[in-house]
Amino acid sequence: MGQQEKVSTSLAGAVSEGISASLAAVDAELDRRYPGDPGTRQPVHTVYVPGNVFDAGTIRSWGDQALAALDEHAPDAASFAAVLGLSDDLAEDVYGRVRAKLEREPIEDLRVDFEDGYAGDDEDQDAARAARLISEAYEKGTAAPYMGIRMKCMEAAVRDRGIRTTDVFLTGLLENGGLPDGLVLTLPKVTYPEQVTAFVRLLEAFEKAHGLDAGRLGFEIQIETSQAILGSDGTAAVARMIGAAEGRATGLHYGTFDYSACLGVSAAYQASDHPAADHAKAIMQVAAAGTGVRVSDGSTNVLPVGSTEHVHEAWRLHYGLTRRALARAYYQGWDMHPGHIPTRYAAVFAFYREGFEAAAKRLSAYANHAGGDVMDEPATAKALSSYLLRGIDCGALDTAEVDALTGMNRAALDRFAAPRRGDLTASAE
Secondary structure: OOOOOOOOOOOOHHHHHHHHHHOHHHHHHHHHHOOOOOOOOOOOEEEEEEOOOOOOOHHHHHHHHHHHHHHHHOOOHHHHHHHHOOOHHHHHHHHHHHHHHHHHOOOOEEEEEOOOOOOOOOHHHHHHHHHHHHHHHHHHOOOOOEEEEEOOOOOOOOHHHHHHHHHHHHHHHHHOOOOOOOEEEEEOOOOOHHHHHHHHHHHHHHHHHHOOOOOOOOEEEEEOOHHHHOOOOOOOHHHHHHHHOOOOEEEEEEOHHHHHHHOOOOHHHOOOOOHHHHHHHHHHHHHHOOOOOEEEOOOOOOOOOOOHHHHHHHHHHHHHHHHHHHHOOOOOEEEOOHHHHHHHHHHHHHHHHHHHHHHHHHHHHHHOOOOOOOOOOHHHHHHHHHHHHHHHHHOOOOHHHHHHHHOOOHHHHHHHHOOOOOOOOOOOO
């Protein structure tokens, strides 16, 4: 060991203490506004089913319809790969995992819709039935990991109806066994932060009426209007909406068609890869970064139905849009039809399996200080571990194969993916 250097300082300890005291309010604000990702599983998609259509067999029916579409239009790995352009080394693995996923867990997140897609005659009855069926599904183990409703928005014309449906649904859940852990509520067509605050007050009142823990009920905000992105004062309204949610916001969901129409985009060009969509989602992404609020892409309305030729065209479109979204860090999207979920999972599985080996080796090299041809930083290690965890959660990757290449168990990956603020160092076990 070399000679020890003399270490000298010029400032009294009071200087550091004074600086810390001056920044105490900022430190508290950072912790409050930017707690980081919650570290829980994020579903790869959300499926919307009208409240008058949803029944006890919906989830299994979607899986069976998706499998039937594969049987008819891509009965083996080679034909499916040819449609989507999957490489030979991925074809069998991806196809097998897609079919297994459709058998085991066809839907990761389901929203019973009481907004645009609803066409029932008795919303009270349909909301009460949704509560009972969702409760029974969780009790029987047949539920999707996440389930809930999309109520009507906070605009004057439908406000009372939206409030009542939320009350009927949540009350029904409590009467049928309690609020499930996977409960999700979606507030659509938000234009002003004050509407978010109003919904917070509604949830607070419900919690108080039933003696629930404060903050038990969270919700997603749908970004479907131009005012949600840029307010009349020129500020990013979506950032203010996250603050207005007072810690209850769990997601920002882009509404492809309402938002496009709001900007005057012609129907033929309303799509999630339109420049207007990219702009909105980029603003959403920046506003949500570090807050623990997740961002979801929208959907495509081109349905894979009819002739095999049309189904293949629709599959290629959906697969391409999903891969595009994943590359831009939109890890969730909407699916509108059972025929969409084979390509949803194909895109997700291919995305993670293509990059799995490289990501695992880079993370291992970083954790073990082994160097390599890329000089990664702590923030990159966080991204690498998050990537691997997302792959495991959706079924694209197996825990054992990740462990084998990284030398890390789930707990070690979690520490890299969600370090405490100011501590971007972690170690493998």
